[in-house]
Amino acid sequence: MGELLNANIICAGYADRPKVLSNVSLSVGAGEIVGLIGANGAGKSTAIKAILGLSRDMEGDIEWNESAFAYIPERPSFYDELTLWEHIELISSLRGIREEECRKRAELLLEEFSLTSVKHDLPSTFSKGMQQKLMLVQAFLAKPDIYVIDEPFIGLDPISTKLFTDMLISEKERGAGILMCTHVLDTAEKICDRFYLMDKGSLLLQGTLKELQDETGSCSLLDCFYLAVRGSHQ
Template sequence: MVLNIDKLTGGYSKTAVIHDISFDIKSGEIIGLIGLNGSGKSTTIKHILGLLHPHKGSIEVNGIQIDEDTEKYRRDLAYIPESPILYEELTLKEHINMTAMAYGLDESTAWERADRLLKVFRLDDKVNMFPTHFSKGMKQKVMLICAFIAEPDLYIIDEPFLGLDPLGIESLIELMVEERDKNRSILMSTHILSTAERYCNRYVILDDGRVLASGTIEELREQMNMPGASLDDLYLSLTGGAGSNESTSV
């Protein structure tokens, strides 16, 4: 089990905003974390990253909790946030070198991986540029490059397609599938349900800080008695039709 969350309750203060969250991710799975804004997706992710401390429950990455071996726990995962976070005083090349140091990669290994990714995202001629000269989409690609250089067991990707152009989206999806096929795992929080339905192995649907349903698309259809239903239709039915005008963006 790459990620195991058991009865996680927590939040930003003494008041819990997520309650008894439980799900797991096995090797070689892409899991879609689905829910409206405010459903608890970001709070759950921040607990996994160790940015918030659980009120109760446990989170394990490769069988280890963060307070047992913080360095190993963090090296076994990579996080790509919704909004790019870069250092304005560092060039793209320096971001790559910093990532290599953080994950304990030797320079030759890091740049062997980076050279390929730079070409994939069409940034190979911009390695000496600073982020101030990058568009939001380019900044997002830098985040993706740094994460995929690490080749961790678990990727946590929050709204990965925002800001990317169509070619960037296609390249990212290809990389995600490639990593899955190498037996690595991905937790993807997304509002784009049509894409999630095509590429995710299972889904965890959150609503009001709780797991509303989880499983494969077939398991969700069986639970809802909706054979052949799309993920959009299942989600709208589960949430009572909330956001029905956002059938592909919830």
């Protein structure tokens, strides 16, 4: 399995907190879903910002073996003056997607996520859940080599969550790599191939669920994480 992303973060942080992260290394291979797991304040979002080059206070090396990636942030972000469909057209232009192909993909995705009726509306008028679904639509429209996803389930209803996870699995089968930061551990346990468990800016454990279970003597991903954190605090 070829690696699409290799990150070796020696340290990363912010002007007022220069070392939120310390010695965090991770990789994402083609055709796998990798879960980045940690409590609030563990440094997950800081790690993602460092990987994406959004952190000015980072020391280390980030190696992308494929240039096409999509980022789905925790908080939806849009251009205030553009409608939903104009956002689609912008993504199509930036990604070089042919007009007819873009239209087919977009209409299918909007139908799946129940956004067809608002495709000419401004996203600023949408609910948080609808905005989150539009972020997913834009990412899946692009069909990148790798997805970097930060807390994607916030605001999604159960049907949209099921649809989203099915699409992630489909993209994995296509050969895409997926790095997903999430608190929804029961879903992560079902769909992720490997995990990185973080606490206080450092990695605690990494591996498949079976490897984490063997390491902690536990069953569920939640229990593995809980015992790893408790053990690190003793």
